[in-house]
Amino acid sequence: MKKYSPSTNAFYDADINQSIPSDATEITDDEWSSLLAGQCEGMVIVAGPGGKPLLTELVLSEEEKFAQLEAKKRELRIVADDVITPLQDAVTLGIATDDENASLKAWMTYRVLLNRLDTKSGGSSEIIWPEQPA
Missing domain, CATH: 1.20.5 (Single alpha-helices involved in coiled-coils or other helix-helix interfaces)
Structure with missing residues (x-):
């Protein structure tokens, strides 16, 4: 199972990462795939309500x-x-x-x-x- 940490804005996998921030919450493989696909299309992953990751458009100055x-x-x-x-x-x-x-x-x-x-x-x-x- 994958996890997302809003404090680091990063994903973690218990099978790979030895140290996972305490604020990390579980996300499904489908959520993870969807977030990465959105990122490939120019969207940005940010922490949303409850620390869950969500996609948003990148706003540049x-x-x-x-x-x-x-x-x-x-x-x-x-x-x-x-x-x-x-x-x-x-x-x-x-x-x-x-x-x-x-x-x-x-x-x-x-x-x-x-x-x-x-x-x-x-x-x-x-x-x-x-x-x-x-």
Whole structure:
């Protein structure tokens, strides 16, 4: 049987954990699975009435939203840079194939569109992320 502790906001299993907080209450395997599934979909597990765990939506401040969007933008930019660098090398050396030239142009266009995104103007649902080239 699984247990949930509101003081640590964590799950415990008597078969695995040697030390379980005294405020831990039993939850069923179905409850545990449902909570983890909700967490995978972006929900947050918090202590509810009586110390039972429940799912709630994550509410971010504008600053936190901006930071998350900027992080995503940075990660996508790193991917683009990693693809562009060897393609640019081939062009600079004069040994690029037609496919490499086309791919370089597509990825550079993607990177420019990423850089133009205004992440300060709103949530991720308002941002139209450019599509990565194939």
